[in-house]
Amino acid sequence: MSQLEIRNLSASIEGQEILKNLSLAVPKGEVHALMGPNGTGKSTLAKVLAGHEDYEVTGGSVLLDGEEILGKEPDEIAHAGLFLAFQYPLEIPGVSIANFIRAALQSRLAEGEKLDAPAYYKRLHEKMDLLQIDRKFSSRALNEGFSGGEKKRCEILQMSMLEPSYCVMDETDSGLDIDALKVVANGVNLMRGPDRGILVITHYQRLLDYIVPDKVHVMYDGRIVRTGDSELAKELESRGYDWVREELAGSPA
Amino acid sequence: MDSTEISSPEVTDLGGAFERHLALSVVPPRWKEWKRKHWDHYRELPMPRPREQSWRFASRIDFDPGGITLPSLAEVESSFPEIVGQSDLVREQAGRLVFVDNHLADRTELPAELVEKGVVFQPLLEAMERDPDLVERYLFQESTNLGSEKFHALHNAYTEGGYLLHVPDNVEVDLPFVVHHWHAMAGAGVFPHILVVAGRNSRLSVVDVQQSWQPDREGFICAVGNVFAADGARVFRKTIQNFNPRAVSFQLDTNNVERDTTVRSINLNLGSRRARFENEVRINGSGADVKLYSLTVAKDHQEFDQRTLQIHNAPHATSDLLYKNALLDESRTIFSGLIKVAEEAQETDAYQTNRNLLLNEQAQANSLPGLEIEANDVKCSHGATTSQLDPEELFYFLQRGIPRRVAQQLMVFGFFEEVIEQFDHEELEENLRALIREQFSGDVLAQPTPGAHAEPEETPAS
Ligand SMILES: Nc1ncnc2c1ncn2[C@@H]1O[C@H](COP(=O)(O)OP(=O)(O)OP(=O)(O)O)[C@@H](O)[C@H]1O
Ligand SMILES: [Mg+2]
Numbered sequence: 001m002s003q004l005e006i007r008n009l010s011a012s013i014e015g016q017e018i019l020k021n022l023s024l025a026v027p028k029g030e031v032h033a034l035m036g037p038n039g040t041g042k043s044t045l046a047k048v049l050a051g052h053e054d055y056e057v058t059g060g061s062v063l064l065d066g067e068e069i070l071g072k073e074p075d076e077i078a079h080a081g082l083f084l085a086f087q088y089p090l091e092i093p094g095v096s097i098a099n100f101i102r103a104a105l106q107s108r109l110a111e112g113e114k115l116d117a118p119a120y121y122k123r124l125h126e127k128m129d130l131l132q133i134d135r136k137f138s139s140r141a142l143n144e145g146f147s148g149g150e151k152k153r154c155e156i157l158q159m160s161m162l163e164p165s166y167c168v169m170d171e172t173d174s175g176l177d178i179d180a181l182k183v184v185a186n187g188v189n190l191m192r193g194p195d196r197g198i199l200v201i202t203h204y205q206r207l208l209d210y211i212v213p214d215k216v217h218v219m220y221d222g223r224i225v226r227t228g229d230s231e232l233a234k235e236l237e238s239r240g241y242d243w244v245r246e247e248l249a250g251s252p253a
Numbered sequence: 254m255d256s257t258e259i260s261s262p263e264v265t266d267l268g269g270a271f272e273r274h275l276a277l278s279v280v281p282p283r284w285k286e287w288k289r290k291h292w293d294h295y296r297e298l299p300m301p302r303p304r305e306q307s308w309r310f311a312s313r314i315d316f317d318p319g320g321i322t323l324p325s326l327a328e329v330e331s332s333f334p335e336i337v338g339q340s341d342l343v344r345e346q347a348g349r350l351v352f353v354d355n356h357l358a359d360r361t362e363l364p365a366e367l368v369e370k371g372v373v374f375q376p377l378l379e380a381m382e383r384d385p386d387l388v389e390r391y392l393f394q395e396s397t398n399l400g401s402e403k404f405h406a407l408h409n410a411y412t413e414g415g416y417l418l419h420v421p422d423n424v425e426v427d428l429p430f431v432v433h434h435w436h437a438m439a440g441a442g443v444f445p446h447i448l449v450v451a452g453r454n455s456r457l458s459v460v461d462v463q464q465s466w467q468p469d470r471e472g473f474i475c476a477v478g479n480v481f482a483a484d485g486a487r488v489f490r491k492t493i494q495n496f497n498p499r500a501v502s503f504q505l506d507t508n509n510v511e512r513d514t515t516v517r518s519i520n521l522n523l524g525s526r527r528a529r530f531e532n533e534v535r536i537n538g539s540g541a542d543v544k545l546y547s548l549t550v551a552k553d554h555q556e557f558d559q560r561t562l563q564i565h566n567a568p569h570a571t572s573d574l575l576y577k578n579a580l581l582d583e584s585r586t587i588f589s590g591l592i593k594v595a596e597e598a599q600e601t602d603a604y605q606t607n608r609n610l611l612l613n614e615q616a617q618a619n620s621l622p623g624l625e626i627e628a629n630d631v632k633c634s635h636g637a638t639t640s641q642l643d644p645e646e647l648f649y650f651l652q653r654g655i656p657r658r659v660a661q662q663l664m665v666f667g668f669f670e671e672v673i674e675q676f677d678h679e680e681l682e683e684n685l686r687a688l689i690r691e692q693f694s695g696d697v698l699a700q701p702t703p704g705a706h707a708e709p710e711e712t713p714a715s
Contacts, residue, residue: 050648050652051651052648053644053648073651074648074651074652075651075652075654075655075656075657077652078651078652078653078654083652084652086649086652089649090643090645090649092646092649092650092664092667094663094664094667094668094670095663095666095667099663099666100650100663101653103653103655103659103660103663104653104654104655106659107653107655107656107659141667158653162653162654
């Protein structure tokens with residue numbers, strides 16, 4: 001029950017089927033990695049989970065702690081506990097990081113309840129220090145003019161402030177230099193725990209050296225074709241995806 | 254009048270409203286003559302039609318300004334204590350006047366120091382008694398060139414509520430003069446008259462707050478504001494229009510700007526079913542520096558119609574206009590601006606910018622920027638941009654749990670902040686942010702979302 005469970009999910013965009021009967025489960029307390037070649041549908045999966053309106057779900061279900069989230073509005077899904085760290089975080093002119101996160105936290109409070117501002121800023125600054133983000137950034141417009149690495153760090157800042165039950169991180173490692181990668185991995189590792197399930201989408205073993213996954217899934221052409229332990233990621237790193245492709249060609253889908 | 258006039262939507266003086274008004278009016282006989290003259294003028298002028306250039310994009314005029322009534326003092330008096338209690342947008346002030354449906358409801362005493370310096374801050378009627386020469390020099394000297402001539406004439410025929418602010422030569426006043434103009438009774442016609450006369454090298458700021466007492470009473474408000482800034486004067490005018498969503502309002506402003514003046518005007522427009530705002534600046538002296546700002550939040554089915562004219566008749570002057578509209582729901586805005594630079598106005602810097610933020614696909618922003626330049630050595634630019642809340646941006650907000658209405662609110666504050674800061678008065682800025690925030694709660698078209706009350710203000714990072 002306490003898991004993010006994706007059952008036989010199919011979804012398409014503009015009439016083109018991207019997710020094809022995909023099944024995957026991330027229990028609380030575990031970190032799973034999702035790997036797969038470009039264009040295989042990893043970001044599509046992340047956005048479908050988050051309720052993006054552009055995708056048409058043609059079958060299956062997604063349960064968050066047993067509760068169906070397909071068909072819900074993106075903000076309802078967020079409130080149900082799912083967080084998506086974007087592969088390409090958007091620039092939001094005029095809205096500061098502090099105000100953005102504050103509004104996100106406020107939206108989780110009951111009607112009439114107010115966020116304790118000093119406590120909020122104290123926590124925000126602690127998390128920023130941890131992720132080695134200059135505190136001055138809190139008043140900067142969200143992601144506006146940020147470097148690729150700064151944007152990714154800012155996603156993790158939001159994630160750690162919102163403390164979601166389930167995190168889907170879409171290529172958070174791309175664009176990070178080695179030092180930033182360690183800092184971000186450390187931030188994510190601190191969030192690991194029995195009350196949280198994390199799905200890390202990545203192309204590189206490098207990240208998984210720091211965030212060691214409990215399971216690794218290989219996605220190919222809209223479905224999961226292999227699942228293994230962290231050794232699988234190492235195998236992919238050295239052999240690429242061709243062998244997956246060949247194996248699939250040998251056996252009917 | 255003949256019967257065809259009566260059946261038309263443009264009927265004037267239905268049932269003799271003006272004659273009754275004139276009979277009851279307490280203005281001096283001379284003023285009554287002016288009234289009649291303006292009334293006749295009003296009747297002669299044709300009702301504007303949407304296909305006219307100066308009414309382009311405006312929706313059809315669906316109200317009859319001739320049928321309005323002016324509530325008597327006896328009718329509105331009982332509301333005064335409550336309304337005066339609510340006239341608290343700015344506490345730190347040099348003086349305050351409160352008008353309710355054209356009647357003076359309250360006033361503060363001017364500090365003795367200002368009285369000694371010759372500062373006049375009085376209801377028009379009183380000023381007319383005490384200093385008729387001064388009043389006559391400026392009262393009813395202006396009209397509008399921007400399309401609402403007929404409504405301007407109507408204003409002149411009816412206006413009695415309003416004030417004269419006169420700061421004599423070389424007198425500087427730090428704190429703002431504050432005037433509240435309230436619309437209270439159902440169907441009331443309200444005609445605020447704002448007359449600001451700034452002497453040579455004087456300095457002043459004035460805040461006009463226009464509001465409705467009740468949330469659901471219809472009203473027709475037609476305000477006229479005339480600023481006269483003598484050489485070297487520094488004038489800062491701040492206007493807040495927040496009538497209820499059933500009111501129809503007009504604000505017809507002119508600014509006469511002389512040598513080396515610094516003139517600022519900022520308008521915050523939130524209220525009315527439809528609101529027309531005409532703002533004309535005439536730069537008659539070299540070295541003048543004029544900045545015109547406006548912020549509008551349009552929602553539901555509101556229509557905000559803004560027409561501006563920056564006239565440069567003298568060299569070496571600057572005028573800079575920035576009008577920002579945030580549109581929600583199915584609202585509409587119209588911005589039509591013209592910069593006119595006369596042949597002798599060399600070395601003019603004149604700018605005009607209209608920015609629109611569309612927060613809903615059903616909203617509609619119209620922009621008609623224009624330039625007419627006869628001088629050859631000028632820097633002029635005009636531009637209009639319309640940006641939208643991109644669906645992917647909205648998805649980002651939503652994914653963080655931030656509901657649509659709050660996302661819009663955050664975007665609007667981001668969009669407005671550079672102008673809000675220009676109000677240059679902390680208390681007022683805070684109160685205006687609160688007024689803007691209110692626009693995002695309790696909406697007809699808004700989806701109810703729990704906890705839709707974010708606090709967009711920033712506390713400084715330590
Ligand atoms: N809006 C769209 N319209 C049409 N096709 C789309 C759209 N969005 C995505 N696709 C297609 O869906 C497929 C899956 O894309 P997706 O972004 O999910 O891949 P990915 O696995 O995340 O790739 P990468 O590793 O490069 O990030 C691609 O072929 C892409 O071109
Ligand atoms: Mg991707």
